[in-house]
Amino acid sequence: MADLSRRRLLTGAGIAVGAGAAAVAGAALVNQDRPHPRAEPVLAAASGGVIPFHGAHQAGIATPVQDRLHFAAFDLSTDSPEKVAAMLKAWTAAAVQMTSAQEVGRGATGAALAPPDDTGEAIGLPASRLTLTVGFGPSFFDRLKLPRPAGFEELPRFRGDRLDPARSGGDVCVQACADDPQVAVHAVRNLVRIGFGTASVRWSQLGFGKTSSTTPEAQTPRNLMGFKDGTNNIAATDRKKLDDHVWVGDEGPQWLRGGSYLVARRIRMHIETWDRTSLKEQEDIFGRTKREGAPYGGTREHDPVAVEKLPADSHVRLAHPDSLGGVTILRRGYSFTDGTDGLGRLDAGLFFLAYQRDLNKGFIPIQRALAAKDLLNEYIQHVGSGVYACPGGVASGSYWGEALLNQA
Ligand SMILES: C=CC1=C(C)c2cc3[nH]c(cc4nc(cc5[nH]c(cc1n2)c(C)c5CCC(=O)O)C(CCC(=O)O)=C4C)c(C)c3C=C
Numbered sequence: 180m181a182d183l184s185r186r187r188l189l190t191g192a193g194i195a196v197g198a199g200a201a202a203v204a205g206a207a208l209v210n211q212d213r214p215h216p217r218a219e220p221v222l223a224a225a226s227g228g229v230i231p232f233h234g235a236h237q238a239g240i241a242t243p244v245q246d247r248l249h250f251a252a253f254d255l256s257t258d259s260p261e262k263v264a265a266m267l268k269a270w271t272a273a274a275v276q277m278t279s280a281q282e283v284g285r286g287a288t289g290a291a292l293a294p295p296d297d298t299g300e301a302i303g304l305p306a307s308r309l310t311l312t313v314g315f316g317p318s319f320f321d322r323l324k325l326p327r328p329a330g331f332e333e334l335p336r337f338r339g340d341r342l343d344p345a346r347s348g349g350d351v352c353v354q355a356c357a358d359d360p361q362v363a364v365h366a367v368r369n370l371v372r373i374g375f376g377t378a379s380v381r382w383s384q385l386g387f388g389k390t391s392s393t394t395p396e397a398q399t400p401r402n403l404m405g406f407k408d409g410t411n412n413i414a415a416t417d418r419k420k421l422d423d424h425v426w427v428g429d430e431g432p433q434w435l436r437g438g439s440y441l442v443a444r445r446i447r448m449h450i451e452t453w454d455r456t457s458l459k460e461q462e463d464i465f466g467r468t469k470r471e472g473a474p475y476g477g478t479r480e481h482d483p484v485a486v487e488k489l490p491a492d493s494h495v496r497l498a499h500p501d502s503l504g505g506v507t508i509l510r511r512g513y514s515f516t517d518g519t520d521g522l523g524r525l526d527a528g529l530f531f532l533a534y535q536r537d538l539n540k541g542f543i544p545i546q547r548a549l550a551a552k553d554l555l556n557e558y559i560q561h562v563g564s565g566v567y568a569c570p571g572g573v574a575s576g577s578y579w580g581e582a583l584l585n586q587a
């Protein structure tokens with residue numbers, strides 16, 4: 180490894196976390212004498228490489244979408260902002276290490292008579308473009324008596340919702356994305372471990388097969404219905420659209436500027452019914468062709484969508500900005516299959532993730548339009564939900580939510 184990159188990594192990872200509750204109590208350990216690269220970090224965003232943790236925005240929003248997801252929502256077990264700040268500080272130190280392929284704290288093989296700081300299952304694995312993105316639910320602010328951003332509240336109930344409270348909400352969320360599922364799971368597991376005594380997992384979701392892309396030049400992935408998903412998403416290079424529709428600006432509190440609002444929805448697909456539906460009907464439901472992904476009225480995937488050429492209640496027509504006065508979101512969802520539902524059907528679907536600058540100019544109006552009459556509704560059901568305010572990027576030496584918690 181070049182000296183420069185090692186120095187950068189060490190500085191970023193200067194504070195290591197001790198095991199479990201001790202770390203949360205603020206027992207920061209200096210790690211500079213014993214770095215534990217679990218693999219040779221590659222400072223490039225090519226598959227397997229490092230996506231920088233620090234920056235103007237949190238990684239994992241507009242950065243290229245990785246193949247795997249482990250999403251976790253946490254409930255706080257304390258009302259103390261100081262305790263939560265200590266946890267977030269320890270989480271940040273661990274995140275800096277894990278995203279650069281370092282072992283957490285003093286590593287997986289520290290002192291023999293104490294539990295290791297790192298659980299060890301990622302030893303030898305590259306960074307795998309791991310990103311860790313944190314958000315705070317409305318209940319976070321109430322519990323810690325912190326001022327909520329104006330208008331930030333739980334999502335309204337939408338027609339057709341059948342939300343399971345055990346798969347909804349949460350005070351804090353962590354979105355871990357990586358090209359290797361073991362790296363994503365390792366990251367969440369170690370944060371869970373560090374948070375012991377301060378936060379516990381309320382629900383979590385594994386995802387595979389990204390169903391969106393922020394790199395339009397790459398092949399668009401397909402969802403479990405077999406359709407290309409993410410064609411008309413915001414590209415990571417489209418600074419104007421990101422500024423207009425994704426990043427919170429001066430209208431938000433200082434800690435949220437450069438951040439974004441995240442909506443997570445666990446959407447079950449009735450894929451057995453879908454699989455008995457004719458190709459023509461499937462295509463009419465989206466208003467796009469299945470193989471090419473072309474919008475009706477066009478021939479190629481990236482041909483412009485002319486909404487009047489799509490069936491009136493088709494998904495794409497209803498969700499398109501031209502039908503909704505310009506409303507636009509950044510989608511970042513994943514497919515899931517979680518065994519069966521006990522009735523001989525797969526519990527499969529789309530774990531929908533969307534980022535936006537303003538929920539009232541993003542997910543809420545789109546979902547209202549879709550819930551009212553989307554042809555797709557016959558084949559899907561929203562069964563889990565969460566909404567979170569994700570702070571702006573973390574500067575080196577700072578930690579997730581520092582500017583917010585300093586107000587306590
Ligand atoms: C509230 C927002 C949305 C939900 C919920 C949603 C669920 C959902 N979507 C698909 C499959 C596709 N969606 C596509 C496009 C698309 N979907 C939304 C929003 C929601 N989708 C938007 C804003 C768009 C883009 C519209 C446009 O600008 O043209 C497509 C087409 C390809 C693409 O552009 O991505 C597919 C396919 C499923 C299966 C689903 C729930 C399970």
Ligand SMILES: [Fe+2]
Pocket residue numbers: 494498
């Ligand atoms: Fe969609």
